[in-house]
Amino acid sequence: MGRSPCCSKVGIHRGPWTSREDALLTSYIQNHGEGNWRSLPKLAGLLRCGKSCRLRWMNYLRPDIKRGNIGPEEEDLIIRLHRLLGNRWSLIAGRLPGRTDNEIKNYWNSHLSKKLKKQGLVIREATPRPKHSKSSSNNKKQGVHISNQTEMVRGNNENKIYAPKPTRLTARIHVMENSSEEEKGSSDEMELSANNYWSDGGEYDFLDTDQFNLDLGLDQVLPVQQDSVMLERLFDEYSQLLQSEVNDINLFSYDQSLMV
DNA sequence: AAACGTGGCAACCGCCCCCCG
């Protein structure tokens, strides 16, 4: 007895979205906000699966999505973050304002992976993500734990390192405008383990990960503007995480750090 | 001009986690 499908396939329209469907979805979300994806299609008058609606909105219709080519600085950041995070497209997208995980994934698969291979850079193939890789128990085994609130209280503040929160920045802007529940519910911890770093991440021979700045104080909501300084800071931020694995330092949610 | 090959990307699929009752 498997779980029920997210929606009945009968009578559901699939394939490319029409402009009318886009208009219906956009109009509904502008009036009622995001969420309740399962019931949204019916309420919005769409013959679509809720998941399809969510995907269409997240990847295409959201007003804060940046259009146009990915610039060299963004490309550089994607490469660096992929080196650290592997195929964690949503995490990577969270650090690229206006870009979606799907867009970055596609860009990687169609451009960057080939480009890097062409340049003779070694890309270690991603291995299948271990089951329950997000579980904290696994992370603890690896000696790297990005804590929940309990851990934060018990932690050693001297060695505290803040984990960048895997937040989709553009979504946060939307959330703040609409003050929806996602804001308070977005306590997603960045759940990483040493195992994940090394088994999933690509590996390039030109990156310099020896530079770390432990005094970083990134703003939680990054400015929309992108410049090389910001990109460098982002990379440093993730480099801290990487380095922390070596030093066996407990990690803390950056969000929670603001509450200290 | 037609056939074929290739690349890019929107959309779908299915697994998994987390929240809530």
Next chain:
DNA sequence: ACGGGGGGCGGTTGCCACGTT
């Protein structure tokens, strides 16, 4: 404490545009 549902995520598919022969 537990189970089910909703939502998020990464992997994959398939269509279409464009280039090449």
